[in-house]
Amino acid sequence: MNYIAPVKYSATQEIILDTAEHLFATQGIHATTLRAITSTAKVNLAAVNYHFGSKKQLIQAVLLRRMTPLNNERHRQLNAIIQTARDENRRTTVAEILHAFIEPTLHFSQKNMAHKDFMSIVSTLMMNPHNEFRSLFVSIMKPLIDQLFAALKAALPTIPSTTLQMRLQFTLGTLTFAMREIDIPISAQQQQPASDIETLIDETVSFVSAGMEPL
Amino acid sequence: MNYIAPVKYSATQEIILDTAEHLFATQGIHATTLRAITSTAKVNLAAVNYHFGSKKQLIQAVLLRRMTPLNNERHRQLNAIIQTARDENRRTTVAEILHAFIEPTLHFSQKNMAHKDFMSIVSTLMMNPHNEFRSLFVSIMKPLIDQLFAALKAALPTIPSTTLQMRLQFTLGTLTFAMREIDIPISAQQQQPASDIETLIDETVSFVSAGMEPL
DNA sequence: AAACAATTTAAACGCTTGTTTGAAGTATGT
């Protein structure tokens, strides 16, 4: 359930997708030209239009290629902890729920440079309410966010929905910052401590878990 | 101290700045053309180059015009609570410090549509590590962030700097989401509760205050 | 009222953009 099979691409298509992904992340989607993509990928200028139809469709392909497996994994983990709690005849905890969403996200973003680039694109998109491709992104995320909210509501039945929705938005904001090195530089900061993934995951989960239940 | 005087603009310049601000926020900086700005503002196409020199300099002017008074106010509030605590011979609390930063930010962003647009641009910029204008933005923010970090470090002396830096980044992420209606839509959500500013400020401060000291 | 400076205007500039074209090349199946 909720599983979506990935799409297969030819070698040329994958080179284009990889190159576009990297340039979108580092230069921005709008600022990246087809000439920049094709010359970097060492393919002909017309290759993008031939293989993907248009620049717009290329962007969508870049997004869907990685979004699908990531969301599959997030769904898998959420279902897993819900099932485990049911088996053990108890409620899921807030930290469990948030971990099931945050762990795949941060693990995914730290897997390699390509994944880091991809998450960079995604977070930029999340921050751009009026972006042309945001509706695509939102439609992909919606079922997952709904499931996440329902799980949190069940774990924290006394908190009003309005408040809980707000805190979930804050959580997404925290996660967006966590999954990149956006770092407004801090003077005291010595050249990026570069903590490992597990520490980052733990810190993020405990930060938002505490925020979910203040006082 | 830390106060920077605002720049004066002519009527034509202000119309251009207002229009550019709105279009930058709703369409993105790169996607907004000078022709779109000047035709919407009902001024001649050449007016931007005449009054600001170039599109690049116009963007900088849009940023600086509002950033300066906002940061003046943030500095004022931070200095105020530090002075008050000193007068009362006690440490500043974490919630006080975060409130002094968050309150002016959210109040500013909710003042009117123009301010909302501006904060939309700023948050997009914060999320774009490789954006051309990020360095300008960071240089403006740096003294403030440093002061904020120093205050937090003094209030939470037992927390390692590395951890504290991470939590400050999370806080900025939360605030970035709070100051806009970015809202990944949640199904249970009934057409935006639209809570008032004071509630939003309180919720944000308590969320990040809790996150600063988990357990 | 005349002279000067500041601003606005319409038109054009060179350049880059995404896309399309038709020929050349390559792979596949019989």
Next chain:
DNA sequence: ACATACTTCAAACAAGCGTTTAAATTGTTT
């Protein structure tokens, strides 16, 4: 080996971009 489909290629296309120009207009000073 040939016919057929697929892919690559260089070249060109119209459209849109930021910027510049020089004349017309407006505002200010003397």
